[in-house]
Amino acid sequence: MDIEQIPEAIIGDLKKYTEDKSKKIAEAVKECTEEAYKDIERDSPVRKKVPKSGVVLVRGVAKANYQPGSYKKGWMTVVKSYEKGRVQGYVRNKTNYQLTHLLELGHKARNGSNVAPIPHIVENQNKAREELDRRIEKILEE
Secondary structure (H helix, E strand, C coil): CCHHHHHHHHHHHHHHHHHHHHHHHHHHHHHHHHHHHHHHHHHCCEEEEECCCEEEEECCCCCCCEECHHHHHCEEEEEEECHHHCEEEEEEECCCHHHHHHHHHCEECCCCCEECCCCCCHHHHHHHHHHHHHHHHHHHHC
16 A cells, blocks of 8 residues: 555545444434333323213323323334434424423413322433433444
8 A cells, every 4th residue: 555545545444434333323323212212102191081070190001991092192203314424313292292291290280289290201311311322332432
């Protein structure tokens, strides 16, 4: 190899290395987003039928006396790739996005009483971020 070709060879190897790591990180983002989606959907509240006294939100899996409703069914994942290798993944509720902050943080009811929060997004979001950080560190150490 001629001495003048060395910079081009180094740049080519760096581009290949960067592309390889970027693809692995993008795959890790997709996998962590899917895991977060499953966890959020699992932990989302469902409505319990209460005769003549309204509806009560509870956690858990739908059973005979539960109505999963559109909130739990509305979760979806989105993974976007941008120029310069940036990848972003997020989970959103496409049907009842207005309810996410009310359920997560609690709110005032119509009669003036406080409705207790049902945390189901933030804890799963933090878990997914920690897992993604761990995977990215592992990818970069390879």
